[in-house]
Amino acid sequence: MGTKLVSQFLHSSRRAFHFMRTLNSETRNNFHNSSSYYYYYYSSLAIDTRVPATIITGFLGSGKTTLLNHILTSQHGKRIAVIENEFGEVDIDGSLVASHSSVSEDIIMVNNGCLCCTVRGDLVKMLLELVRKKRDNFDHIVIETTGLAKPAPVIETFCSDELVSKYVKLDGVVTLVDCKHAMQHLNEVKPRFVVNEAVEQVAYADRIIMNKIDLVTESELEILTKKIKHINGMAQIKQAKFGSVDMDFVLGVGGYDLERIESEVECSSSASHQDDCGHEHKGHHHDHVHDSAVSSVSIVAEGTIDLDEVDDWLERVIGEKGEDLYRMKGVLSVDGSNQPYVFQGVHSMLDGSLGKTWEPQEKRINKLVFIGRNLDEVALRKGFKGCLA
Numbered sequence: 001m002g003t004k005l006v007s008q009f010l011h012s013s014r015r016a017f018h019f020m021r022t023l024n025s026e027t028r029n030n031f032h033n034s035s036s037y038y039y040y041y042y043s044s045l046a047i048d049t050r051v052p053a054t055i056i057t058g059f060l061g062s063g064k065t066t067l068l069n070h071i072l073t074s075q076h077g078k079r080i081a082v083i084e085n086e087f088g089e090v091d092i093d094g095s096l097v098a099s100h101s102s103v104s105e106d107i108i109m110v111n112n113g114c115l116c117c118t119v120r121g122d123l124v125k126m127l128l129e130l131v132r133k134k135r136d137n138f139d140h141i142v143i144e145t146t147g148l149a150k151p152a153p154v155i156e157t158f159c160s161d162e163l164v165s166k167y168v169k170l171d172g173v174v175t176l177v178d179c180k181h182a183m184q185h186l187n188e189v190k191p192r193f194v195v196n197e198a199v200e201q202v203a204y205a206d207r208i209i210m211n212k213i214d215l216v217t218e219s220e221l222e223i224l225t226k227k228i229k230h231i232n233g234m235a236q237i238k239q240a241k242f243g244s245v246d247m248d249f250v251l252g253v254g255g256y257d258l259e260r261i262e263s264e265v266e267c268s269s270s271a272s273h274q275d276d277c278g279h280e281h282k283g284h285h286h287d288h289v290h291d292s293a294v295s296s297v298s299i300v301a302e303g304t305i306d307l308d309e310v311d312d313w314l315e316r317v318i319g320e321k322g323e324d325l326y327r328m329k330g331v332l333s334v335d336g337s338n339q340p341y342v343f344q345g346v347h348s349m350l351d352g353s354l355g356k357t358w359e360p361q362e363k364r365i366n367k368l369v370f371i372g373r374n375l376d377e378v379a380l381r382k383g384f385k386g387c388l389a
Ligand SMILES: Nc1nc2c(ncn2[C@@H]2O[C@H](COP(=O)(O)OP(=O)(O)OP(=O)(O)O)[C@@H](O)[C@H]2O)c(=O)[nH]1
Pocket: 058, 059, 060, 061, 062, 063, 064, 065, 066, 067, 093, 146, 147, 176, 211, 212, 213, 214, 215, 240, 241, 242, 243
């Protein structure tokens, strides 16, 4: 357990490559009967030919199919394969989508049942079937989940299934929010140990579409935006009517690409609380909305970090909070290195590499964002401070 993977990586090699680490947490055991660390290396210098996949999620009726139709009928030059996930015997959404589609090669696969629980194996099967038999017919996969799906297991499929992650890469999670009804769902108090799907869908998003803005007032939108940013300070947000957003907002997001972490973390941390070096950053997003068990913590701090310390600290945080730690991203200024260390993670899986060399005039600032349940903000800040060189 004492392996210093981050430091080892930096000290032993200057080549940029990724690592993936899986700790022996309860979460991992649920998905993967592995009881030991699992390291996965591959060169980020190699061209990534894997097919990107987008997960569309959002509460019942929030506009997922409407967005899907918009994607299928927009001019983006991509051939899309769709995996639809519907309860019940009649595949209404599948036929809706098909009738709107302008591209004859669209491939639509439907399964009945919930992708997030009973039929996750089906998702793996469908993805593999697509890439094995029809790879030349499409450039991107879009998966529409049911409104009650928990996104975590679907995301985990891309990270933990070796075959899937060999051929398909998760591009991003796009969450539709029904502005008229979201607050009610987000605030719904669930019995202990029961997940609030609406909150989870927001928490895991890389992109959030606040849909149906025609049905609410400006002030309602403002309050809901605060609520959403409190839960997820990492995602980019756009308001829309009938899912009408630019295609580059939903396709080609690179939400899990280490190369994009710097710009993604930039967005989220610029809206953070007072930082650890004592001055404020604009755009406070944490305005104290009702406490929700799921929230974001952003840390912005000058100074350089000791990689061994960060390694230990992240290992501890993941070990203690793995299951409750939904997403994390960071850019770190490493003591003695002219390249930042960038990382991103889902639960106990962590993926990191060296970023592009700091510009001579660039201010080397550490930026980290955590999204999770019952995060201890004070402890996270303190833990990070302890890593400063
Ligand atoms: N007023 C208004 N209605 C919308 C908007 N976007 C979608 N709708 C309508 O909302 C209803 C639900 O939209 P869908 O796209 O089917 O939502 P969904 O998330 O796929 O629904 P489920 O699959 O049942 O979870 C449809 O009648 C849409 O036409 C919007 O921006 N404004």
